[in-house]
Amino acid sequence: MIQIKNLTKRYQQSLIIDDTSFNFPSKGLICLLGASGSGKSTLLNMIAGFDSHYSGDITVWGTSISKLNADELCAYRRDHIGFIFQNYHLLSGYTVLENILLACELNTSSEEENKKNAIELLNKLGLSSKTDEKTENLSGGQKQRTAIARALISNPRIVLADEPTGALDRSNSNEIMELLKEISKERLVIVITHDQKICTFADDVIHLDNGKMITKENDTQTDFTGNHHQLSFNKANKVSAFKRGLKNFNVHLTRYMAVSLAISIGILAFMLSLSSGNIMEKSISDFKDKNTAFSNGYIKGKDDGTVFELLSSDERIENVYYQYKISNVTLRLGDKTEAIAEKYPMPKATENMSYGVMPKAGKKEIALSPSLAKKFGNDISNLLGKELTLNHGEQEHILTISGIYNAGYDDFFVSSDIEQELYENVDSKDRYSISYDVTDFEDIVSVSQMLADKKIDSKTSANEVGALQSTFNNLSRLFLIVSILILAIGLFISTVMLIKLQNSRYKELGLLSALGFNKGTIGKMIVSENLLLAAMSAIFNAILVSCTYVIGRILHLAIIITPVQIILSILSTGIVVIVISLIASYKLIRTEPAVALRK
Numbered sequence: 001m002i003q004i005k006n007l008t009k010r011y012q013q014s015l016i017i018d019d020t021s022f023n024f025p026s027k028g029l030i031c032l033l034g035a036s037g038s039g040k041s042t043l044l045n046m047i048a049g050f051d052s053h054y055s056g057d058i059t060v061w062g063t064s065i066s067k068l069n070a071d072e073l074c075a076y077r078r079d080h081i082g083f084i085f086q087n088y089h090l091l092s093g094y095t096v097l098e099n100i101l102l103a104c105e106l107n108t109s110s111e112e113e114n115k116k117n118a119i120e121l122l123n124k125l126g127l128s129s130k131t132d133e134k135t136e137n138l139s140g141g142q143k144q145r146t147a148i149a150r151a152l153i154s155n156p157r158i159v160l161a162d163e164p165t166g167a168l169d170r171s172n173s174n175e176i177m178e179l180l181k182e183i184s185k186e187r188l189v190i191v192i193t194h195d196q197k198i199c200t201f202a203d204d205v206i207h208l209d210n211g212k213m214i215t216k217e218n219d220t221q222t223d224f225t226g227n228h229h230q231l232s233f234n235k236a237n238k239v240s241a242f243k244r245g246l247k248n249f250n251v252h253l254t255r256y257m258a259v260s261l262a263i264s265i266g267i268l269a270f271m272l273s274l275s276s277g278n279i280m281e282k283s284i285s286d287f288k289d290k291n292t293a294f295s296n297g298y299i300k301g302k303d304d305g306t307v308f309e310l311l312s313s314d315e316r317i318e319n320v321y322y323q324y325k326i327s328n329v330t331l332r333l334g335d336k337t338e339a340i341a342e343k344y345p346m347p348k349a350t351e352n353m354s355y356g357v358m359p360k361a362g363k364k365e366i367a368l369s370p371s372l373a374k375k376f377g378n379d380i381s382n383l384l385g386k387e388l389t390l391n392h393g394e395q396e397h398i399l400t401i402s403g404i405y406n407a408g409y410d411d412f413f414v415s416s417d418i419e420q421e422l423y424e425n426v427d428s429k430d431r432y433s434i435s436y437d438v439t440d441f442e443d444i445v446s447v448s449q450m451l452a453d454k455k456i457d458s459k460t461s462a463n464e465v466g467a468l469q470s471t472f473n474n475l476s477r478l479f480l481i482v483s484i485l486i487l488a489i490g491l492f493i494s495t496v497m498l499i500k501l502q503n504s505r506y507k508e509l510g511l512l513s514a515l516g517f518n519k520g521t522i523g524k525m526i527v528s529e530n531l532l533l534a535a536m537s538a539i540f541n542a543i544l545v546s547c548t549y550v551i552g553r554i555l556h557l558a559i560i561i562t563p564v565q566i567i568l569s570i571l572s573t574g575i576v577v578i579v580i581s582l583i584a585s586y587k588l589i590r591t592e593p594a595v596a597l598r599k
């Protein structure tokens with residue numbers, strides 16, 4: 001029934017099968033004997049339709065399988081071939097029954113019918129008590145019987161066994177061979193072996209020697225009739241690749257969970273590093289609240305207009321005005337009045353506050369030095385928030401005391417808009433100093449540097465701001481490096497774990513292919529698993545982000561996680577996992593079944 005004509009197979013320059021011809025009968029047990037590397041598995045793979053790259057022809061019931069396409073070859077294996085492997089190739093994590101049912105998933109019989117047939121077969125093979133046992137818990141002999149049951153469940157006309165007793169002891173080997181002998185009464189069974197003793201079970205022994213198939217006439221007791229069959233294919237049952245992917249995902253759940261966690265933690269760490277930008281913003285705003293004059297600059301000295309012009313034309317600077325010495329200022333709080341004969345402009349940003357804050361523009365505020373404050377009350381901290389009346393010439397301003405600053409002499413600051421009003425009536429028009437504000441916090445240091453470069457001495461909080469910025473920048477760089485490292489380690493571990501997991505699945509892929517699953521279905525199954533992994537990782541990430549958020553709130557940590565960051569974190573976890581898993585499974589999906597079986 002199988003006719004091999006002038007078959008030649010080469011791997012690169014090596015000639016493995018050398019223009020050999022042979023007719024296999026329709027029934028009987030044929031042993032294929034030969035030295036290691038003589039080409040036995042190669043021949044079996046060609047008969048099974050795993051490998052079509054050869055010259056010559058293999059005809060099965062009058063149909064040349066050499067001319068079938070990949071999908072037809074899958075159908076050929078599904079409907080006519082039962083495969084038995086030396087190392088059983090049972091899927092661990094699956095029960096005995098599930099392993100057997102895998103082989104009839106593609107046939108059109110109902111699930112009930114397949115189950116009934118599988119249980120009958122298991123009874124016949126003495127495995128009825130192991131039906132629901134996970135295959136990893138079986139003995140070698142039981143595993144091979146399960147593999148035989150799987151090969152027989154679709155009632156194939158040809159059974160191909162690649163060293164089925166290679167991993168068994170003598171007594172188990174004999175039992176298995178008796179079983180194969182029994183089933184060969186109704187079909188052709190080709191068994192690869194190195195073991196001469198196994199050949200005693202055979203109806204015919206083929207020696208593969210120097211690429212030729214040689215048989216001794218004496219060995220031939222087989223029936224060469226039965227060529228009346230036609231090679232036809234049944235309609236395949238449509239299997240749900242997603243369902244199969246889901247089942248596999250469940251089986252490999254622990255490893256998939258570890259991968260998901262590694263990636264989620266890596267991305268969470270990375271996201272937290274980005275959120276350190278938020279921590280910085282919060283600290284800067286705290287600094288600004290405490291140092292309300294942080295953006296002010298003060299340049300003492302007469303100016304011919306050059307410095308004023310320079311400051312006014314700089315986009316980073318606003319609120320530039322000349323300051324003057326003023327005289328005859330009186331301050332009144334309740335029944336106490338204090339007269340200040342002369343008041344000189346002073347730098348604001350470099351003053352340290354004892355209580356409260358410096359006056360803000362537009363707020364009608366005043367800050368006093370401690371010695372001046374004491375003149376209005378012994379407990380100077382109590383003065384904060386109280387209203388004080390300032391008179392200067394015709395002007396009267398009612399101001400709120402916003403703070404007390406650490407100067408050793410009688411002095412005060414008022415909100416800059418009030419200050420400018422005070423200069424409207426000054427007698428002397430001698431410019432004493434210039435006051436300006438830097439619009440953006442980030443520019444304070446660079447503006448000071450620019451003025452220093454031009455030899456203009458400016459009193460600002462640039463030193464404090466610079467120190468703060470450099471601490472933040474260093475911290476943020478450190479955060480970023482640590483987070484990138486955590487992310488890289490997470491991605492590396494996950495990629496290695498995924499590649500290892502996928503590498504361990506070549507045999508599974510070869511097995512599915514031997515059972516007739518085509519490449520498209522296998523590919524979809526693996527992609528489904530990858531999508532499930534991505535979904536699981538995204539869920540883990542969402543849980544981790546939420547926990548971090550809640551813990552941050554409970555412990556009042558300065559972690560600021562925005563909704564956009566949460567969405568980005570979850571999305572990027574999903575995308576990263578899809579990309580990594582597709583890379584990890586790329587080779588697996590593209591591997592030819594014959595190559596997958598050899599791995």
Ligand SMILES: Nc1ncnc2c1ncn2[C@@H]1O[C@H](COP(=O)(O)OP(=O)(O)OP(=O)(O)O)[C@@H](O)[C@H]1O
Binds near residue numbers: 016036042
């Ligand atoms: N995909 C491949 N690419 C290159 N060479 C290959 C490939 N597959 C098999 N070979 C080579 O073909 C030769 C025959 O291999 P094959 O596995 O068929 O031998 P075998 O008789 O089954 O050996 P063993 O009894 O040790 O399993 C070996 O030399 C092997 O290295």
